[in-house]
Amino acid sequence: MSVSVQEADFDTGAEIAALSRNDDGAGAVASFVGLVRGGSDGVGAMSLEHYPGMTEKALAEIVAIACRRWDVRRVRVIHRIGRLLPGEPIAFVGVASSHRGDAFAACEFIMDYLKTRAPFWKKEETATGSRWVDARETDDAAASRWGAAEGRD
């Protein structure tokens, strides 16, 4: 179980490969990569601020909940901070499990919880200036569909 908060880019292929390396009990690896969306949104760049210290704790706690809830063999979470350009990766979540069901579910759960509980804030730069991204109710809904899991299981 490994969590990184970093400015540096990451190698998605290498991260995915590492999730099942030397583990022939792993039957499935599911992964998610979040990217900076440009295009029709008119975003020229994005800056990510975070709360050093709490960020790492929040991510580790989310991973711990996922590990209690699903049969998970390895988890890797990477979240970038600083200034990023459209097309660049922001976040990576990878989960190795014995079977695909647990890998898919744990991966999606970690991403949904990260979006509502990890202290990151995005600021978009556009041609007309910069603006803080508003939190979306759909993110709260996505997180709440997993139920109140923590502390109980």
Add this chain to the structure above:
Amino acid sequence: MIKLLYFASLRETLGVAGEEIDASGCTHVQELRAHLAARGGVWNVFATSKSLRAAVNQAMAGADGAVKDGDEVAFFPPVTGG
């Protein structure tokens, strides 16, 4: 003393990233918010914002979250990572 931290749009609104205050009368997040709102001006955001979140010692806390001397309390808008 309580260490206060402000993040993202809140930090920009207040014009300060953090401070240490003597808030011995505040035992909960709610009282701390009222204490800060009483400064008036831009600090009114602590009274008016419904979406403002808080963390005590780097763990999410509600309005009824306990605070005591020596704690680190952060205020920030809803998170938008991922």
